Amino acid sequence: MVLIAVACLVPVYWYVPMVAIREPVALFSQFLASLALIIMGINQFLATRAPGLETIFGPLDRIYVLHKWIAITAMVLLGLHDIIDADMDGLRGGVLSDVAEDIGEISLYGLLILTFASVVTFIPYHLWKWSHRLIGIFFVLGAFHFFFIEKPFDSLDPLGLYVSGFCLLGMVSYLWMVLLRPMAPRGHGYRVSSVKHLDDMTEIELRPRGRGMRHKAGQFAFLTLKEAGLSEEHPFTLSAAPRDDRVLRFSIKDLGDYTRRLRREVSVGMEAAVSGPFGHFKLPSGRDPQIWIGAGVGVTPFLAFAESLKTPVSGPVKLYYCVRNQGEVPYVAELETIAEDVGNLELIVVNSGEGMRLTPERISADLGSELARAHVFFCGPSAMRKSLQGGLILKGLKASRFHFEQFEMRTGIGLGALAAWLWDRGLHAHEKKRARKMQPAE
Structure with a gap:
């Protein structure tokens, strides 16, 4: 949080001197847009699960929560930027400035729609995951808007280069996620060695095909089964302590379409890939109770x-x-x-x-x-x-x-609770109104 806050405060150094020569309200709108691009670039990087990410930003479960709130904050900043007029007198636009303005509108509304779809948790996971990948495209459009729109500084000025750096970080992260990462070898190779059905839970034991993965008790990993219909990557807790032979065990409850299908179709001999481990949920040292x-x-x-x-x-x-x-x-x-x-x-x-x-x-x-x-x-x-x-x-x-652990990788922002509260308040008001009508006239 401190690193992200510092990254957002650095542009103040360049924006403050411009207040004396530019319209303050429009300049503030430009500042909000710069902040939005900075934190969106960081957010694209957080989604990569790059090595060392947990060392800087904490355990992956908390990173996903941070990822959600950064996205919501960015949308608020972009919304304010759109509402507060950012046009300034005396600026020279390039040949692409008009196009960049239109592209910016497309980027804004695309990001708003997809962010809303992310926090409305009743949308099926596979549809949400597919649509979530499109966010990077609209981020790239937003970066294009920044590069070519009329603004009170040049893209090659220190401020322009600073914001552009975060735009580049976000675009590289997005390209890695959607193009390069799928082509790269994913995780550690395993083969299903045992399957047990325990009430509404499926226990899968995996034996490494090579060196396997080291982990600590309490950590989780992303499991991919190399089988049609089961190749979607999902996080599950490792339910056995580390072993010398690096055999892994997952105990997976039937909670959705994917886990129910996994229960029906997983079988001994299937090949799998395991990425991780992740998480800081581990036993403390010492002899405290x-x-x-x-x-x-x-x-x-x-x-x-x-x-x-x-x-x-x-x-x-x-x-x-x-x-x-x-x-x-x-x-x-x-x-x-x-x-x-x-x-x-x-x-x-x-x-x-x-x-x-x-x-x-x-x-x-x-x-x-x-x-x-x-x-x-x-x-x-x-x-x-x-x-x-x-x-x-x-x-x-x-x-x-x-x-x-905040083990829900996809969480809302309380829209369901808000809807229930509004519904209850509406019913309560309706009942009170109905009761008043039924009272006999004096």
């Missing part, structure tokens, strides 16, 4: 965590495995066996189908005075996470010791 909370398929990183405990280097661990009914406990026997072997792991199944519920009060009561020293790891629905996180912090847990 730990709380693991896995809800449904959210138990998968804790399967890997539990296997890692076979080397006794941690303090006491309580694993709360939250399920809706007894049929949703596919790994309980495996976890119980590990708990018996390592001695410092306690498994607690919280079955809401039997009226059980995990609350901050229950966790606090189980830990007592140890809560302030504990590390809490959570993987599950965001609403549940927010409730437990807020409650535990109020009861003495340090905020920095609540660890979680």
Whole structure:
């Protein structure tokens, strides 16, 4: 965030002196457009998953959240740029300035439509992913608009070169994603060695065809099966601890069209590619008490965590495995066996189908005075996470010791909640109006 903020503040150095000789309102509009291009160039780079990206910007799950909000911020900046008149007197336009102005309009409305499609999460994933690739085209059109439109500085001036640098970063990143990356060897080669169906979950074990991939317990990777209809790349948590032979295991819940098709069609012998690993969701060092909370398929990183405990280097661990009914406990026997072997792991199944519920009060009561020293790891629905996180912090847990992943790679901005709220308010107003009409006249 600091790096992005600094990148946005640098143009102020060149814009401020121009206030004395140019219309301030129009200059401000030009400044907003420059900021939009800078952060869109950065955003195109964030989408590449380039090596070292997590070192600079944090774990990939957070990068995807940052990516979404940068895109929304860019659209706000472009919208304001379009509303606030950027025309200035005394500027000389080149032969392409009129064309660049029209191209800019196309770029703006194309980006607005595609960004809106990205935050409206009811659009099917495969359609969204296909349309999302078009954003880079409209970004290129926006860069063309910047290069050739009338502006109070030349594209070869320091300010022009600075903004152009980010435009170039974005265009190169886009070309890499859509043209070069698909042609390059993708990830590590694997072959499906085992398939198991566990209730509504499919467990796939992969054996490397070469050296394989190193990972840490709790990380995730992108899986591509080299089979018609299953070649779309998707992220899944690695549900087993690292092994010397680099065999990987994914435990995939049936949550959508792709995962249901995978359940029906995946078979032993299929070739696969695995890209990664990603994520900073990992066990801490030291012997402080730990709380693991896995809800449904959210138990998968804790399967890997539990296997890692076979080397006794941690303090006491309580694993709360939250399920809706007894049929949703596919790994309980495996976890119980590990708990018996390592001695410092306690498994607690919280079955809401039997009226059980995990609350901050229950966790606090189980830990007592140890809560302030504990590390809490959570993987599950965001609403549940927010409730437990807020409650535990109020009861003495340090905020920095609540660890979680934002594992939804595609998230909205609350439009569904807003629509539900407006609907409820409308129904409430309608009922009040109806009740007043039905009241007898005095």
